[in-house]
Amino acid sequence: MNEPYLEIDPFKGIFGLDNLAERISEILKCPVTIEDANHRLLAYSTHDERTDPARIATIIGRRVPEKVINSLWREGSIPYLLNSDEPLRIKSITEVGLGDRVAISIRKKQETLGFIWALEIDHSLEDKDLHYLKMAGQAVKNHLLNLHTRKTEKEESYQEFFWQLLTGHLENVEEIKKKFKTLNLLPPEASSVLVFKFPGKIDSKTEKNISYILKTTQRIKVLFYTLQNNNLIVLASPKSTESTGDYDKFIKSFIIQMNERFGVGGIKGGCGTIHENCQRVEKSYQEALTLLELKDKFPQETEAIYSYQALGIYLFIPVLLEKRKNDGFENQYLKCLFEYDFRHKTQLYKTLEVYLENDSRINETANLLHIHANTLSYRLKRISEIGEINLDDYNQKMALLIDIKINKFNKSLL
Amino acid sequence: MNEPYLEIDPFKGIFGLDNLAERISEILKCPVTIEDANHRLLAYSTHDERTDPARIATIIGRRVPEKVINSLWREGSIPYLLNSDEPLRIKSITEVGLGDRVAISIRKKQETLGFIWALEIDHSLEDKDLHYLKMAGQAVKNHLLNLHTRKTEKEESYQEFFWQLLTGHLENVEEIKKKFKTLNLLPPEASSVLVFKFPGKIDSKTEKNISYILKTTQRIKVLFYTLQNNNLIVLASPKSTESTGDYDKFIKSFIIQMNERFGVGGIKGGCGTIHENCQRVEKSYQEALTLLELKDKFPQETEAIYSYQALGIYLFIPVLLEKRKNDGFENQYLKCLFEYDFRHKTQLYKTLEVYLENDSRINETANLLHIHANTLSYRLKRISEIGEINLDDYNQKMALLIDIKINKFNKSLL
DNA sequence: AAGGTCTTTGTGGATTTATACAAATATTAA
DNA sequence: TTAATATTTGTATAAATCCACAAAGACCTT
Numbered sequence: 001m002n003e004p005y006l007e008i009d010p011f012k013g014i015f016g017l018d019n020l021a022e023r024i025s026e027i028l029k030c031p032v033t034i035e036d037a038n039h040r041l042l043a044y045s046t047h048d049e050r051t052d053p054a055r056i057a058t059i060i061g062r063r064v065p066e067k068v069i070n071s072l073w074r075e076g077s078i079p080y081l082l083n084s085d086e087p088l089r090i091k092s093i094t095e096v097g098l099g100d101r102v103a104i105s106i107r108k109k110q111e112t113l114g115f116i117w118a119l120e121i122d123h124s125l126e127d128k129d130l131h132y133l134k135m136a137g138q139a140v141k142n143h144l145l146n147l148h149t150r151k152t153e154k155e156e157s158y159q160e161f162f163w164q165l166l167t168g169h170l171e172n173v174e175e176i177k178k179k180f181k182t183l184n185l186l187p188p189e190a191s192s193v194l195v196f197k198f199p200g201k202i203d204s205k206t207e208k209n210i211s212y213i214l215k216t217t218q219r220i221k222v223l224f225y226t227l228q229n230n231n232l233i234v235l236a237s238p239k240s241t242e243s244t245g246d247y248d249k250f251i252k253s254f255i256i257q258m259n260e261r262f263g264v265g266g267i268k269g270g271c272g273t274i275h276e277n278c279q280r281v282e283k284s285y286q287e288a289l290t291l292l293e294l295k296d297k298f299p300q301e302t303e304a305i306y307s308y309q310a311l312g313i314y315l316f317i318p319v320l321l322e323k324r325k326n327d328g329f330e331n332q333y334l335k336c337l338f339e340y341d342f343r344h345k346t347q348l349y350k351t352l353e354v355y356l357e358n359d360s361r362i363n364e365t366a367n368l369l370h371i372h373a374n375t376l377s378y379r380l381k382r383i384s385e386i387g388e389i390n391l392d393d394y395n396q397k398m399a400l401l402i403d404i405k406i407n408k409f410n411k412s413l414l
Numbered sequence: 415m416n417e418p419y420l421e422i423d424p425f426k427g428i429f430g431l432d433n434l435a436e437r438i439s440e441i442l443k444c445p446v447t448i449e450d451a452n453h454r455l456l457a458y459s460t461h462d463e464r465t466d467p468a469r470i471a472t473i474i475g476r477r478v479p480e481k482v483i484n485s486l487w488r489e490g491s492i493p494y495l496l497n498s499d500e501p502l503r504i505k506s507i508t509e510v511g512l513g514d515r516v517a518i519s520i521r522k523k524q525e526t527l528g529f530i531w532a533l534e535i536d537h538s539l540e541d542k543d544l545h546y547l548k549m550a551g552q553a554v555k556n557h558l559l560n561l562h563t564r565k566t567e568k569e570e571s572y573q574e575f576f577w578q579l580l581t582g583h584l585e586n587v588e589e590i591k592k593k594f595k596t597l598n599l600l601p602p603e604a605s606s607v608l609v610f611k612f613p614g615k616i617d618s619k620t621e622k623n624i625s626y627i628l629k630t631t632q633r634i635k636v637l638f639y640t641l642q643n644n645n646l647i648v649l650a651s652p653k654s655t656e657s658t659g660d661y662d663k664f665i666k667s668f669i670i671q672m673n674e675r676f677g678v679g680g681i682k683g684g685c686g687t688i689h690e691n692c693q694r695v696e697k698s699y700q701e702a703l704t705l706l707e708l709k710d711k712f713p714q715e716t717e718a719i720y721s722y723q724a725l726g727i728y729l730f731i732p733v734l735l736e737k738r739k740n741d742g743f744e745n746q747y748l749k750c751l752f753e754y755d756f757r758h759k760t761q762l763y764k765t766l767e768v769y770l771e772n773d774s775r776i777n778e779t780a781n782l783l784h785i786h787a788n789t790l791s792y793r794l795k796r797i798s799e800i801g802e803i804n805l806d807d808y809n810q811k812m813a814l815l816i817d818i819k820i821n822k823f824n825k826s827l828l
Numbered sequence: 829a830a831g832g833t834c835t836t837t838g839t840g841g842a843t844t845t846a847t848a849c850a851a852a853t854a855t856t857a858a
Numbered sequence: 859t860t861a862a863t864a865t866t867t868g869t870a871t872a873a874a875t876c877c878a879c880a881a882a883g884a885c886c887t888t
Contacts, residue, residue, distance in 0.1 A: 244746065245802060273746065283742065301809070309746050312813035316734055323733050328697065332658065332687065332723050344855085344864080359774075359808040362845060372867050377846075382864090388659060394773040395715070398812050399726035758834080758885095776875065786837050791876075793835090 010132070011139035017043040020143065024116065024136045028129050031055060033117040034140055037208075038215030039064035042114060042144075050121040053097025066218045068096045073261060081105040082112050085137070087130045100124070104133050106141045111208065113144040158183060162224035162235060166193070168282035176278045188223060188237035192247060192274040192307075193281060195288040196232040196254065199266035209262040219250040233288075235281060238274065244307055247271045251306040268295050272308045284308075290315070297412055301357070301405070313402055317409045324406055331403040333387040333396075340386050348386065349404070351379045356401040360391070424546070425553035431457040434557065438530065438550045442543050445469060447531040448554055451622075452629030453478035456528060456558075464535040467511025480632045482510045487675060495519040496526050499551075501544045514538070518547050520555045525622065527558040572597060576638035576649060580607070582696035590692050602637060602651035606661060606688040606721075607695060609702040610646040610668065613680035623676040633664040647702075649695060652688065658721055661685045665720040682709050686722045698722075704729070711826055715771070715819070727816055731823045738820055745817040747801040747810075754800050762800065763818070765793045770815040774805070 010027055014020050017034060025032040025045030032045040033055060041062045044055075057065045072078045077090050087104040100120040106113045116136060118125060125133070161179055163169075170176050180187040202210070210232055214222045220236040227233070238246045251269040258264045270291035272284030287308035294314050295302045302314055323329075337348045347369075355365045355376070366373040383389055390396055424441055428434050431448060439446040439459030446459040447469060455476045458469075471479045486492045491504050501518040514534040520527045530550060532539060539547070575593055578584050584593070594601040616624070624646055628636045634650040641647070652660045665683040672678045684705035686698030701722035708728050709716045716728055737743075751762045761783075769779045769790070780787040797803055804810055 273743075310810065312807075312809035313816070314809070315813075316730070316737070316816070319733060319737050320730055323730070329687075346865085357808060359806055359811070373845090374868075375866050378865070378867095392773055393726075394771060394815070395726035395728070396724065397773070398815070399729075401808070401812070402727070402730070760835085787875090788838070789836050792837095796834090 009135055009139070011136055014139070017140070017143050020136075020139060021045045022047060024118070024133075027132050027136075028118050028125060029123070030121060030125070031119045033058060033119075034114060035064060035117070036114045036144070036147075037112045038212055039069055039115075040215065042147075050119075052092075052099035052119060052121070054099070055117075055119060057097065063216070063218075065096070066216065068093075068098060069216055071096050071098070077103065079261075081115065085134070087133050089125075102130065102133065104137050106137050106144060108141065108145065113141060113148065116140060154183075158224060159226055162226055162233075165224075165235065165278060165281040166226075166233065166285045168279075171279065173277070173279060180278075185223065187278060188221070190274050190276050191223060191235055191237040191278070191281070191284075192271045193284040193288050194232075194234040194236060194247065194251060194269060194271040195285070195292060196234075196251075196267050196269040197292050198230045198232065198264070200230060202227055202230060202232070206258075206262065206264055209258065209264070213254055213257055217250060217253075219246050219253070233285065244274060244309065247274075248306045248310075268292055270295065270306050270308065297409055298405070313398075313405065316402070317405050320402065321406045321409055324403075331400070333389050333400060334403055334407070336387045337383060346379075346382075348379060348383050351376065352383055352400065353404045355380065356397055356404075360397070423549055423553070425550055428553070431554070431557050434550075434553060435459045436461060438532070438547075441546050441550075442532050442539060443537070444535060444539070445533045447472060447533075448528060449478065449531070450528045450558070450561075451526045452626055453483055453529070454629065456561075464533075466506075466513035466533060466535070468513070469531075469533060471511070475632075477630070477632070479510070480630065482507075482512060483630055485510050485512070491517065493675075495529065499548070501547050503539075516544065516547065518551050520551050520558060522555065522559065527555060527562065530554060568597075572638060573640055576640055576647075579638075579649065579692060579695040580640075580647065580699045582693075585693070587691070587693060594692075599637070601692060602635070604688050604690050605637060605649055605651040605692070605695070605698075606685045607698040607702050608646075608648040608650060608661065608665060608683060608685040609699070609706060610648075610665075610681050610683040611706050612644045612646065612678070615644060616641055616646070620672075620676065620678055623672065623678070627668055627671055631664060631667075633660050633667070647699065658688060658723060661688075662720045662724075682706055684709065684720050684722065711823055712819070727812075727819065730816070731819050734816065735820045735823055738817075745814070747803050747814060748817055748821070750801045751797060760793075760796075762793060762797050765790070766797055766814065767818045769794065770811055770818070774811070 011020060011023060014023055021032050021034050021043040022045050025047055031051050033041065034043040035058075036042050041058055041064075044059055054065070054068050057068075069078070071093050072090070075093065077088060080088055081103060082105065085105070085107060087102050089102050090098075090100070092099045102118045102120065102125050104116050106115065116133065118129075118133060161183060164179075165176070170179070177187050198206070207227065210225075210227075214225055214234065218239065220239055223235045223237060225232065225234040236247070236250075238244075251271065255267045255269055258267055270288050272287030272291070273280075275281070275284055291302075291305070291308045291311060294311060294317075295305075297317075298314050302311065305311055305314075308315075334349065337352065341347060341349050351365075351369060354368055358364045358368065362373050362376055366376045369376065371379075380391060384391055389400070425434060425437055428437055435446050435448050435457040436459050439461055445465050447455065448457040449472075450456050455472055455478075458473055468479065468482050471482075483492070485507050486504070489507065491502060494502055495517055496519065498519070499521060501516050504512075504515050504517060506513045506515075516532045516534065516539050518530050520529065530547065532543075532547060575597060578593075579590070584590050591601055612620070621641065624639075624641075628639055628648065632653065634653055637649045637651060639646065639648040650661070650664075652658075665685065669681045669683055672681055684702050686701030686705070687694075689695070689698055705716075705719070705722045705725060708725060708731075709719070712728050712731075716725065719725055719728075722729075748763065751766065755761060755763050765779075765783060768782055772778045772782065776787050776790055780790040783790065785793075794805060798805055803814070
C-alpha cells in the first residue's frame with residue numbers, strides 16, 4: 001500500500017471556511033484553526049473541546065496573542081512557514097500556553113495568505129495526516145483568494161478616505177462620521193497619526209512585512225495605513241486608556257521588529273498628538289512629519305523621542321534660532337566659554353552641554369565624558385568663573401542649553 | 415571783643431578755585447578740599463601735607479571714594495549738609511579712613527552746588543574759623559555758579575548726541591568718533607544702555623538726586639544720561655574689565671539708594687548687552703526696554719534679573735506663545751495635571767512650577783511651599799504618574815516649565 | 829458607619845552630591 | 859630654563875537626596 005489514502009479530495013465542494021475547518025478537524029482527528037496572514041482568526045473547529053490556552057486566547061480575541069506570535073518568531077517557526085509549503089511540527093512552548101501542534105502555510109507564489117494549525121492534543125499526526133493537511137491547504141487557499149480579491153476592492157475606498165483625512169479635505173464632522181459608517185468602521189474615540197520614514201524605497205516584500213506587523217500588533221488599534229515614497233503613514237487609536245505610552249512602545253517595537261525580523265534597519269518613526277476629533281488628523285500628521293524632520297536635525301538628542309508632545313525644547317529651536325538672528329543676539333556667557341576653550345584647548349562648552357543634557361547629574365555626566373567626577377566638578381567651577389554663570393539658576397541653565405542647541409542647529413544648516 | 419575777626423573778606427578778589435582753596439587753608443590752618451555737588455574734586459590745598467587716607471584717596475581718584483560717601487550718608491552728615499547752610503562737624507570714621515573734619519555745603523536757594531571740607535588734623539576749628547568757613551562758602555559759590563552756567567551750555571550738545579546714538583541716527587563710525595572728540599570725550603571701549611523706569615513723573619528734585627547718584631558711583635563710568643517721561647536712560651561703560659556684574663550691582667544699588675536716601679521706591683531697572691561698537695547703542699537701548707517690559711509680565715521671575723543677557727527663557731516666552739497659538743498646541747502633560755488639580759483640589763501644577771523654578775531642589779521647594787520635604791517627594795511621584803512625566807528628563811522638565819510660563823504669560827494678556 | 833484611597837508627615841538607611849585638601853601632571857609666562 | 863598657574867585624579871567628610879515603610883488624617887463611596 002503505497003498511497004492508500006489518496007483516492008479522492010475530502011475537502012472538495014465544502015462551502016464556507018468554518019465548515020472547512022470542521023472537516024479538516026474530522027479528518028485529522030484534532031482541533032484545527034485557520035488564520036489569515038496576519039494571524040487573525042478566520043475559522044476554527046468546534047467538534048473537539050480538547051484544546052490549549054494559546055488556542056483559547058486566539059479564539060476569544062479573534063487573533064493570535066502577540067506574545068505567542070513573538071515566541072514563534074524567535075523560535076523560528078514563522079520564518080520557516082513563510083518560506084515553505086511543507087507542514088511544520090512545532091514543539092510546545094509552555095510559557096505562552098502553546099501545546100504541540102502542526103502548522104502549514106497557505107501560499108500563492110511567494111505570498112502567504114494564511115495558516116492552518118492542527119493541535120496534537122492526545123496523538124501525534126502521522127505522515128498520512130500531514131498529506132491531508134497539504135490537501136486542506138489547497139482547499140483553504142481557494143477560499144482565501146476569494147476573500148482577498150473582495151478585500152482589495154474595499155481597500156481602495158479606505159485609502160481614499162484616509163488621504164482625505166490626512167489632507168484635511170473633510171471639514172464636516174458629520175460627513176466624516178457618515179464616511180466611517182459607510183466603510184463599516186467605528187469612528188475612533190481618540191487617534192493619532194504615526195509616520196515611519198524608511199531609509200529607502202519600500203519594496204513589495206517590505207510592504208507585506210509592514211502589513212504583517214500592523215495587523216498583528218495589539219499595542220494599538222490600526223485604523224488605516226498607507227505608503228507614500230519612503231514613508232509609512234498610519235492612523236491608530238490607543239488600545240486601552242488614552243495613554244501616549246502605548247504609541248511610544250509600538251513605534252519602538254515596530255522599528256526593532258522590522259530590523260530583527262526582516263532586516264530593514266534605519267527606520268525612524270514618530271507620532272503626532274492624540275486627538276479626539278477626526279478633523280484633527282491632518283494636524284497630527286503634520287506634527288509627526290515635523291517630529292521626523294527634527295529627528296534628522298537632532299539625531300542623538302531626539303533618539304528616544306517618539307511623539308510630538310515629547311519633543312520638548314527641540315520643537316522650539318528653529319523658531320528661536322530665527323528670533324536670535326533677527327535680534328542679532330549672541331549669548332555672552334557661551335561666547336566666553338567658547339573663546340576660553342579655543343585659547344586653552346579645553347572642553348568647557350562641551351562639558352556644559354553634556355552636564356545640562358543629563359539633568360546636572362555629576363556621575364552620569366562624568367561617565368559619558370570619560371572623566372573623573374571631581375574633574376567634572378572642577379570644570380563646572382571653572383565654567384562658573386569664566387562664564388560668570390550661576391549653575392544653581394535654573395533659568396540660566398535652560399537658556400544656556402537652548403542656546404547651545406540653537407548654535408548646533410544653526411551650524412547644521414550651513 | 416565781640417567780633418574782632420570780621421573786618422574784611424579775606425577771600426575777595428582771588429582768581430581760580432585752586433588759589434581759593436590755598437587761601438582758605440591758610441586762614442583756617444588746615445588742609446582744605448572743595449568738591450562739587452557730586453563729590454567730584456574741584457580743588458584742594460597743597461601747602462599742608464598733613465592729611466588722612468580718605469583725603470588722599472579723594473585727590474588721587476579726583477573724587478570721594480564711594481564707600482566714604484556711603485558712610486557719610488548712613489551716618490547722616492550728607493543729608494544734613496544738603497539742607498543747611500551751617501558748617502557741620504564730623505567725627506572721624508576710621509573704617510573708611512576719615513579723620514575729624516568740618517564741612518559746609520555751598521547752596522543756591524535749595525540747590526547744592528558743592529562742599530568745602532576742612533580737616534582737623536592737629537587742632538579743632540574754633541567758632542571764628544567756622545565763621546571764616548561760611549565766608550569762604552560765599553566766595554566758592556561765585557566760582558561754582560560760573561562753572562555751572564558754562565556746563566549747561568555744553569549739556570545741550572551732549573543730550574543731542576546721546577539721543578542720536580539712542581535712536582541710531584548716526585550710522586557712520588567715523589562720524590561718531592568725531593563727535594566724541596568734539597565733545598572732548600573718549601569713545602568708550604565698551605558700553606551698555608541702562609534704563610530705569612520710575613513709578614511716576616520724575617520731578618526736578620528727583621532729577622538732582624539721580625544726577626547725584628550717577629556722578630558719585632564708581633561701579634560704572636557714566637557717559638551720558640537723559641530723562642524721558644518716567645524713564646531714566648544712561649549710557650555707561652564698565653569700570654574695569656568687561657564684566658557684566660558691575661552693571662548688575664550698580665542697578666541694584668541705584669534702586670536701593672533712590673529708595674533709602676531719597677524715598678523714591680518702585681523703580682525698575684535693567685541694561686542691554688554690552689557692546690564695543692557705539693553704533694549698537696540703539697540695540698542695547700531697545701534690549702533694556704524689552705527687559706523692562708518682561709519685568710512687568712514676570713515680576714517675580716525676573717526680580718533678580720538686571721541685564722538682557724540674563725533674561726534666559728523669559729525672552730523666549732512671547733515668541734513661543736505665538737508659536738503655540740499658531741500650532742494650536744496644548745501641552746498634554748500639563749493638561750493632565752491641571753485637570754487632576756481641578757477635580758481633586760490638589761496643587762500639583764503649582765508644585766511642579768516651584769520645583770522646576772528652583773532647580774529641582776527638594777528642600778528649598780518644600781520650604782517655599784510650606785510643606786514637608788516628603789510631601790513634596792510624594793507629590794512629585796504623583797506628578798510623574800498622573801502626567802506620565804519623567805522628572806529625570808531635562809528636556810521634558812525644560813519644556814514643562816516653559817509651557818507653564820507660556821500659560822502664565824497668556825493669561826496675563828487677557 | 830465602614831472600608832478604601834489619597835494625602836501628609838515622620839523615621840531610618842543607602843546613595844549621591846558638595847567641598848576641601850593633597851598630589852601629580854600639563855601648560856603658560858617671564 | 860624656572861616659576862606660576864591650570865588641570866586631572868584621588869581621598870575623606872559633611873550635606874543633601876532618594877527610597878521604603880509606617881502612621882495618621884482627609885475624603886469618597888457604598
